[in-house]
Amino acid sequence: MIRKATYEDLLDVKDLLLRVKDDVGYGHVHINEMCGMKALNHLISSKMGLVLVAYKGDELTAVMAATPIDYWCSEKDYYVTDMLFISTDPHVSSRMIDMMERWAFGLSINVVDVTLGISSGVKIDRTGDFYKLKGYHQIGATFMKVLDCEQSRKVG
Numbered sequence: 001m002i003r004k005a006t007y008e009d010l011l012d013v014k015d016l017l018l019r020v021k022d023d024v025g026y027g028h029v030h031i032n033e034m035c036g037m038k039a040l041n042h043l044i045s046s047k048m049g050l051v052l053v054a055y056k057g058d059e060l061t062a063v064m065a066a067t068p069i070d071y072w073c074s075e076k077d078y079y080v081t082d083m084l085f086i087s088t089d090p091h092v093s094s095r096m097i098d099m100m101e102r103w104a105f106g107l108s109i110n111v112v113d114v115t116l117g118i119s120s121g122v123k124i125d126r127t128g129d130f131y132k133l134k135g136y137h138q139i140g141a142t143f144m145k146v147l148d149c150e151q152s153r154k155v156g
Contacts, residue, residue, distance in 0.1 A: 002095055005044055005051035005063070010037045012060040013053065020086055023122065028146050043067060043083075050103050054092040062087035064096045066104070068111060080104035081115045097134055117142065
């Protein structure tokens with residue numbers, strides 16, 4: 001069952017994130033559970049945020065968080081982007097995207113497009129092909145360089 005998340009779902013979301021974080025290319029990120037829960041709770045309680053969850057029985061199998069962002073070069077146009085999309089159940093992914101799109105285009109702001117990212121490095125081609133089947137086209141790529149502690153102190 002897919003539904004909008006509530007505050008009570010946040011522990012399950014946290015557990016799912018911790019379970020997959022090393023596998024998705026973010027093992028170097030120090031997760032602050034309170035910070036993450038605060039950010040998701042803000043999206044849950046805001047009209048400008050959406051968090052969807054899918055459960056199979058008592059197990060959380062998918063989570064998606066999305067929010068609108070204004071185009072920096074426009075006075076009135078927005079896009080909605082996923083900030084988080086993890087699914088261990090491929091059958092719910094399509095329906096979650098459909099629900100997010102309906103939510104995005106139902107907002108009281110001028111949403112002109114929806115973007116989905118693949119920033120995990122997991123099943124990139126397969127996920128990209130799936131997004132293309134949903135009507136999306138690729139417009140870029142994500143690159144990451146992990147800095148060691150000494151480098152990040154020098155940069156920051």
